Amino acid sequence: EPEVTQTPSHQVTQMGQEVILRCVPISNHLYFYWYRQILGQKVEFLVSFYNNEISEKSEIFDDQFSVERPDGSNFTLKIRSTKLEDSAMYFCASRVGEDYGYTFGSGTRLTVV
Amino acid sequence: GQNIDQPTEMTATEGAIVQINCTYQTSGFNGLFWYQQHAGEAPTFLSYNVLDGLEEKGRFSSFLSRSKGYSYLLLKELQMKDSASYLCAVRDQSTGANNLFFGTGTRLTVIP
Numbered sequence: 001e002p003e004v005t006q007t008p009s010h011q012v013t014q015m016g017q018e019v020i021l022r023c024v025p026i027s028n029h030l031y032f033y034w035y036r037q038i039l040g041q042k043v044e045f046l047v048s049f050y051n052n053e054i055s056e057k058s059e060i061f062d063d064q065f066s067v068e069r070p071d072g073s074n075f076t077l078k079i080r081s082t083k084l085e086d087s088a089m090y091f092c093a094s095r096v097g098e099d100y101g102y103t104f105g106s107g108t109r110l111t112v113v
Numbered sequence: 114g115q116n117i118d119q120p121t122e123m124t125a126t127e128g129a130i131v132q133i134n135c136t137y138q139t140s141g142f143n144g145l146f147w148y149q150q151h152a153g154e155a156p157t158f159l160s161y162n163v164l165d166g167l168e169e170k171g172r173f174s175s176f177l178s179r180s181k182g183y184s185y186l187l188l189k190e191l192q193m194k195d196s197a198s199y200l201c202a203v204r205d206q207s208t209g210a211n212n213l214f215f216g217t218g219t220r221l222t223v224i225p
Binding site: 031033035041042043044045048050055056089091093102103104105106107109 | 146150153154155156157158200202208209210211212213214215216217218
């Protein structure tokens with residue numbers, strides 16, 4: 001069964017450093033998403049991406065965050081200057097179209113120290 | 114915006130049936146999803162409702178009433194491996210982006 005692949009599975013970074021979280025969505029999917037989940041809290045929407053541009057972003061997704069689809073397969077989330085409160089599990093998701101097929105990756109656990 | 118409510122925790126006995134409720138308020142409702150999430154893992158898709166009524170898939174069923182802004186997930190013949198968080202999520206088309214928004218999740222503990 002096709003999977004959404006995320007790397008790394010766990011990243012530890014110092015406050016103020018830049019991090020790039022990587023995702024490889026399912027190949028024929030057209031819509032891409034980043035979500036985050038702070039430990040013990042709900043899964044929160046960050047940003048959606050379609051047709052090489054952001055289609056919606058939440059209040060969490062401020063100027064410190066950016067997304068890119070640098071080639072035909074990768075979808076990245078960059079945090080420019082990490083803060084302690086950015087520590088969370090970050091999930092990438094994709095779907096093929098207007099059906100219900102949201103598939104989530106296994107996540108990247110980001111720890112900011 | 115979206116407002117999605119579900120109970121924080123539930124406990125049920127192995128072999129029993131449990132119903133997890135979810136109420137929602139959203140301006141652009143376009144479908145309700147249930148996901149299962151084991152601790153430290155990704156959400157995995159369980160069910161989807163966009164029309165009123167019951168959708169059955171093996172031991173899992175999900176019900177939707179759009180007029181009441183209400184859904185439930187029914188788990189039958191509970192097994193120990195069903196201990197997990199169950200996430201209610203609403204797809205919202207009000208901004209045109211059709212994004213998925215999650216409730217806080219219900220942590221289900223199955224006891225012998």
